[in-house]
Amino acid sequence: MTAEPLTPAAIRNRLRAALSTIDALYDEMLEPVSRSGQGGSNDTELNRTERIIAVREEVGYQTWATIEAICDERAIEEPTCSEYEVTTHTAWLRDHADDFATYTGATDALQEMEDCAEAITNVVFGHHRPRLALGACTITACDGTVRDAGQDDDGHQIARCTHCGTTAGVRWWAEQMRMPVRDTLTGAELIVLAHQQYGRRLTPAAIRQAVRRDMLHPIKDTRPQAFTMADCIGYLTRAS
Ligand SMILES: [Zn+2]
Structure with missing residues (x-):
């Protein structure tokens, strides 16, 4: 449609920003609400816990799926870590920013990384702005x-x-x-x-x-x- 294709340099920059947010806030999600500010008015502790679990799972899954896709396309050996070691994933992605920015799924993957960063930010700071699912x-x-x-x-x-x-x-x-x-x-x-x-x-x-x-x-x-x-x-x- 009207979107300009992103240059690899722009993708690298936005990727780094998203990874920094993920790194900075991933463990912060586990802090109690009082420390990081109250979320939405109906954000009970149970809802918040469920949301944190869902976000952590999603971030682990998305970062790992991205690594797998890049490794697959570039015939690079996958790092030896589990789907849940998010800080290992982000470190790998930072090291392979050039591969990320130039692989065929880069634009979609960038969107996923930015969505992950946003989802984590929402949990930590309580800006409750969920992306609607199709279903x-x-x-x-x-x-x-x-x-x-x-x-x-x-x-x-x-x-x-x-x-x-x-x-x-x-x-x-x-x-x-x-x-x-x-x-x-x-x-x-x-x-x-x-x-x-x-x-x-x-x-x-x-x-x-x-x-x-x-x-x-x-x-x-x-x-x-x-x-x-x-x-x-x-x-x-x-x-x-
Ligand atoms: Zn399915």
Whole structure:
């Protein structure tokens, strides 16, 4: 769509920033709430503990999956550590920033690393701004969660299961999840989808703003303005 491809140098810089955040705050997550500031008003200790466990698992999984993908593509030997040794992962990624920045999945992987950093930051500082998931994975016997994974080379919105790694167009996922799938949605229909599928309140003003900020892309010459279903789901589930 409109995103400029990132240069390897830009990817390296953003990767380093994300890794620094992960390193700095990963163990901080285990500190009691009183030390790091209270989170959302309904953030009970139990919720917080569950969230910490989920975030630690996700970060361990994502950093390890990234290392595996780079090693696979570059025929590098994988480091000898488990899926849960996050500081070993971040050290490896820092050492291999050049490989990271130039491998084929670099842009998606960068997004994952930044999402990890943001998720950790949210837990530590209580900025509760979760990324909406598309929904539960529909692959048999997988209990993963499907999340936005940016765009493929053709600019199609795609999503990936964080557990089994299945990656497909958001429209395919929506069909598997038995969402009402249409080719296009008007703004009014997008408001309904946001509410019914994601419990999110959207207003016409918010949609106009999203269009101005290039987060939603109306189909040319549609009256009333319409969007592709994939664009709508991408907008609703993308990291904000
Ligand atoms: Zn899955």
